[in-house]
Amino acid sequence: GAVVSQHPSWVICKSGTSVKIECRSLDFQATTMFWYRQFPKQSLMLMATSNEGSKATYEQGVEKDKFLINHASLTLSTLTVTSAHPEDSSFYICSASKEGDTEAFFGQGTRLTVV
Amino acid sequence: KQEVTQIPAALSVPEGENLVLNCSFTDSAIYNLQWFRQDPGKGLTSLLLIQSSQREQTSGRLNASLDKSSGRSTLYIAASQPGDSATYLCAVSGNTPLVFGKGTRLSVIA
Numbered sequence: 583g584a585v586v587s588q589h590p591s592w593v594i595c596k597s598g599t600s601v602k603i604e605c606r607s608l609d610f611q612a613t614t615m616f617w618y619r620q621f622p623k624q625s626l627m628l629m630a631t632s633n634e635g636s637k638a639t640y641e642q643g644v645e646k647d648k649f650l651i652n653h654a655s656l657t658l659s660t661l662t663v664t665s666a667h668p669e670d671s672s673f674y675i676c677s678a679s680k681e682g683d684t685e686a687f688f689g690q691g692t693r694l695t696v697v
Numbered sequence: 698k699q700e701v702t703q704i705p706a707a708l709s710v711p712e713g714e715n716l717v718l719n720c721s722f723t724d725s726a727i728y729n730l731q732w733f734r735q736d737p738g739k740g741l742t743s744l745l746l747i748q749s750s751q752r753e754q755t756s757g758r759l760n761a762s763l764d765k766s767s768g769r770s771t772l773y774i775a776a777s778q779p780g781d782s783a784t785y786l787c788a789v790s791g792n793t794p795l796v797f798g799k800g801t802r803l804s805v806i807a
Contacts, residue, residue, distance in 0.1 A: 588740065616794050616795070625701075625786070625798055625799040626786070626788075626795075626797040627797075628796075631794060675740055677741075677795070684728045685746050686731065686743070686788075686790070687743065688740050688742075689740055690740035691738075691739060
């Protein structure tokens, strides 16, 4: 199978600080990774598509300056929540697909709590 | 715009029952449909993937069907167990990245 590792699994930060979440494909190369956010009892919502070596594509309503995405290698994408506020508290999940394959493999998710 | 709906939103059944979870989508132009399981506070576990050309997939006690033309999929769970308690999400992949339903929260009572 394919494994996607996400780190950290949970983080608590103070309002106004920045938090970085990593998403790694451990046994395959992922030219494209996706970042999702999930509020309690809601479905997963796509935030952005992360393409290796180029700028991420953000969904409507997602602030690109607040949610910085870097996909510097074929196995690593990072999401940085800048100047976090309590309303950014959520569950963030990344996914990746093998090149040419449409099956998605998900990380374990990161629960962010901003206090 | 693709929309995915899952019914019911929540389901509680006694252990041993067979059950069906429903998923419908508005745009039939999909590449595949996936069923996931999500435990509280955890990431997603892929259960079954059905390609658009397929009608069903089976894994153990799970069977998923796909009727692309009518925009429907069902996840059948046989002989349910308390360990099956979780939220089940379906998601479709098409011209856009995965679009998820809100999930069905399943509780299997011992």
